[in-house]
Amino acid sequence: MKIQINRFDEKNLRVTFPEGFDYELLNLVRSVPGRMWDNENKQWLIPDTEFTKKILYSKIKEYEMRHKLRIQQIPxxxxxxxxxxxxxxxxxxxxxxxxxxxxxxxxxxxxxxxxxxxxxxxxxxxxxxxxxxxxxxxxxxxxxxxxxxxxxxVKNENPDSLNSVIHAKTKKHIPVVLSRSEVGMILNRMTGSKQLAAMVLYGTGIRLNEVLSLRIMDIDFEMNEIVVRNGKGGKDRRVMLPALIIPQLKDQIKKVKVIHDQDLKDGWGKAKIPDSYLKKYTGAAKEFRWQWLFPQKNRWVNPETKEEGRWHLDESLLQRAVKQAVLESGISKPATCHTLRHCFATHMLEAGYDIRTIQELLGHSDVRTTMIYTHVLQNRTKEIISPLDREVTL
CATH class of the missing domain: 1.10.150.130 (Tyrosine recombinase, N-terminal domain)
Known part of the structure; x- marks a missing residue:
């Protein structure tokens, strides 16, 4: 026997019996003061007070003891x-x-x-x-x-009175931004596909997971664009394709083609694609255009079907590569993969691009999110002369 008790509104609890009930259990609910039957939704409504809840639970305990069973909540x-x-x-x-x-x-x-x-x-x-x-x-x-x-x-309730919550203290952080030379130092200490992925991060400002989720078809050399699909908020957008990395991207695509051809030869070669496409185009998962731009080194095995496929490069591998490059560069700033995105936005502002353009490239829904980079520029102190330099002779 199962009973489900949850909130109906600010004043009432909802009581239902997902697996049916007997008359004794029905009379148990009927004995609670103030109970009402909601015939439209087929549920009992009980006043949400300590008094009524105490009566309800005590009667449930009595029922359990009499029948030597436990009324279960929905798991x-x-x-x-x-x-x-x-x-x-x-x-x-x-x-x-x-x-x-x-x-x-x-x-x-x-x-x-x-x-x-x-x-x-x-x-x-x-x-x-x-x-x-x-x-x-x-x-x-x-x-x-x-x-x-x-x-x-899931519970079909609508909690809305959160006034009594003590909120964590809000702190205003200025994002870490590297100079152009510092970015160059980091990129020059990276190699292979990880270096290329980091260059895409800085050259386009897209997010880490967006870089790793790029597929072959997302690189448009004719239009000099990269298509970011299903970004944050489920939105697609287009960003520029930096000319500097075009040769490296073409080499990367050739390497992926070799890997994919071998996977097909071995009897596999499927990439994970959206279910909606898979239903309409059953063979799409093996098409080269759907393969990841930055595939992982080894194939993964589906534990249920035993099929082998290839996922994209894991985030942690690129994060570690960037961290190692920062350490080797001797840069003391706490730079990460996401720092390269901050650098892109700040350096674009320094170059004179307007905030709306940068907002679109970054994929921000609200321009106020992008405005933080204007504060980075406004708060720079390199042009301010300290009184120690101006007034004191040592």
Whole structure:
């Protein structure tokens, strides 16, 4: 026997029986003061007060003792699977899906002994992240977004009173920006496909996962463009193709062709492509145009089908290569792959390009996100003379 109890609105709880009920269980709910039957939605509504909840749970305990069984809540694993399906259906990125699933699992584990998960638990969880765990504002906001998505699309509830949440203290950080010579020092200490990927990062300003997700067909030498597909927010956009890397890109494509031909010869050669294309064009996964521009070294094996395929270069490999190049360059700034994106935006502004153009190239939905790079320029102090240099003679 299973019973599901969750919030219906600000004043009522919803009680349903997914697997049916007996008359004793029905009378149990009927005995709770203030209960109402919602005939349209086939559910019981019970006032959300400590008094009524205490009566409801005590009667459930009595029922369990009489029948020597435990009334089960709908399992969390089923809800996690449902959450994953909804996120996938709404075309959230794999990174966002993993992050949301992680936060919801953490939330459900913390309150696994709670029969009701509602507003109070959300507020308590988010407040604890800020007060006890000292997470950053962006981390807390991500956790909040994950929980709100879970309650709205899986629990069919709409929590909206989050005023009591103690928010993590907002800190304003200026992005790390390298000079042109420092960027050159880093790129010159890298080799092979990782160097080329880093040059694309700096030369176009696209994100790390966008670089690694490029396919052969995304490089348009005729139009001198790179097409970024399914970027952040599920949007496509076009960026310039730096002339300096065209020879290296053509060499890279030739290398990928050799790898792909060998994979086909071995009986494999499929790349992961969107399901919508796979249904319409069953052989598309083996086409060269769908292959990754930066493929991984070894083929991966699908544990279910035992088929071998080739994924793109892992993020960690490029991140480590950039980090090693920074160390070898003797640069003391905490530069990463994402720093190259910051450098692109800042250096474009220095070159006189307008903020709207840079916004489009970066793929920002809101120009205010791009405006941070104007602050980087405004706050530069190299032209300010210190009083130590002006007034003091040593």
């Amino acid at each position: 969390f694993n089923a809800e996690i699977e449902q959450l994953k399906k909804v996120l996938t259906a709404k075309h959230y990125s794999s990174h966002t899906i993993d992050a949301y699933l992680g936060w919801v699992k953490q939330f459900l584990k913390k309150y696994e002994n709670h029969s009701i998960l509602a507003q109070n638990e959300i507020n308590e969880f988010l407040t604890e992240l800020a007060v006890k765990l000292k997470v950053s504002p962006s981390t807390q906001n991500q956790a909040m977004a994950a929980l709100l998505f879970y309650f709205r699309f």
